[in-house]
Amino acid sequence: MTSQIPCPNCGTPIVIDANLLLAGKRFSCTGCDATVALGAASIPTVSHAVDEFNALRRRIEGGGAR
Amino acid sequence: MPNDDTPPLVSMAQQFTGLPMGDLIGAPLLAAAQANSMMAATQTKFLLDTAFSVSGEGDKQTYKPVIITMELTRSALVAGEPGKSDPKILPVTTTFELPLLTIIPLNSLAVDDVDVSFNMEVKSSYSEATNNSTQESLAAASSFSTKFGFGVFSATVQGNVSYDKKTSSSRDTHYEKSNSAQYTVKVHAGQLPLPQGVNTIIQAFTNAITPITMPTAGKQGN
Numbered sequence: 001m002t003s004q005i006p007c008p009n010c011g012t013p014i015v016i017d018a019n020l021l022l023a024g025k026r027f028s029c030t031g032c033d034a035t036v037a038l039g040a041a042s043i044p045t046v047s048h049a050v051d052e053f054n055a056l057r058r059r060i061e062g063g064g065a066r
Numbered sequence: 067m068p069n070d071d072t073p074p075l076v077s078m079a080q081q082f083t084g085l086p087m088g089d090l091i092g093a094p095l096l097a098a099a100q101a102n103s104m105m106a107a108t109q110t111k112f113l114l115d116t117a118f119s120v121s122g123e124g125d126k127q128t129y130k131p132v133i134i135t136m137e138l139t140r141s142a143l144v145a146g147e148p149g150k151s152d153p154k155i156l157p158v159t160t161t162f163e164l165p166l167l168t169i170i171p172l173n174s175l176a177v178d179d180v181d182v183s184f185n186m187e188v189k190s191s192y193s194e195a196t197n198n199s200t201q202e203s204l205a206a207a208s209s210f211s212t213k214f215g216f217g218v219f220s221a222t223v224q225g226n227v228s229y230d231k232k233t234s235s236s237r238d239t240h241y242e243k244s245n246s247a248q249y250t251v252k253v254h255a256g257q258l259p260l261p262q263g264v265n266t267i268i269q270a271f272t273n274a275i276t277p278i279t280m281p282t283a284g285k286q287g288n
Contacts, residue, residue, distance in 0.1 A: 002171065003168065003169050003170070003171045005164065005168055005169065008138050008162045009138065009140050016169060018169050018170060018171070021169070026139070032140065033140070033141070034138055034139060034140035034141075035138070035139045035140075036136050036137065036138050036139075037136065037137045037139070038134070038135075038136060038137070039134065039135030039136055039137050039161060041135055042134035042135045042136075045132060045134055045166060046134060046166065046169070048116070049116045049117065049132075049166055049170050050170070052112060052115070052116045053112070053116070053170055053171075056108065056109065056112045057175075059108070
């Protein structure tokens with residue numbers, strides 16, 4: 001469940017994983033060594049989105065996309 | 067060679083003429099297209115429901131991206147007190163806002179490969195074998211013996227004749243016709259590149275990522 005965002009400090013793409021972000025992990029920028037993490041206030045929002053995404057993927061992989 | 071009354075061999079062209087090739091090829095492709103359409107609709111609904119908040123009703127509905135807060139920690143040079151301490155490099159934490167859309171991997175899952183395989187085999191064969199054989203044998207043997215007696219008259223005649231004839235005839239006719247067909251449809255769903263429009267939206271959001279809180283000197287900001 002990876003995606004990329006540009007580092008707000010130097011613009012280098014940072015590969016992040018939403019599940020690991022929810023687990024409190026930080027992701028480092030390879031360009032400037034800055035780290036990004038999910039703000040505590042946004043954890044419920046991201047958690048809900050990840051749950052919905054996983055449910056969607058299960059429906060599609062199970063052939064139940066409607 | 068087959069006789070005139072033998073069944074004709076199967077016409078190969080006729081066997082393949084009636085095949086509904088349009089259905090055989092078109093039906094799986096149509097099903098794949100419909101599956102793709104359903105998956106795209108499902109994923110679009112997920113995107114709008116999860117990554118956007120809706121305001122307004124009817125034609126005036128407005129979708130606004132759900133924004134999340136991220137923390138950025140980087141090293142910053144903090145000035146020391148003049149004449150007392152040297153500048154230091156300290157970790158400074160700032161926050162920036164990010165659309166939820168940019169961290170949820172939009173699974174553009176779709177059928178990307180459809181393999182339709184149709185094999186049909188028509189066999190037609192005719193063979194005829196005739197075998198005639200005649201075998202004759204003749205054997206004849208005769209013997210006579212006479213006996214005459216005086217006073218008592220007696221005569222004996224003996225004869226033996228044998229004739230044997232064997233005739234065998236066989237005819238073997240073999241006619242075979244068989245059809246076999248195999249129809250295989252393989253469908254593979256994989257990850258497709260995101261549509262250009264979605265990429266443009268995401269790029270616009272990500273380009274706007276900038277830290278919004280700056281720390282004060284010697285203090286970590288939020």
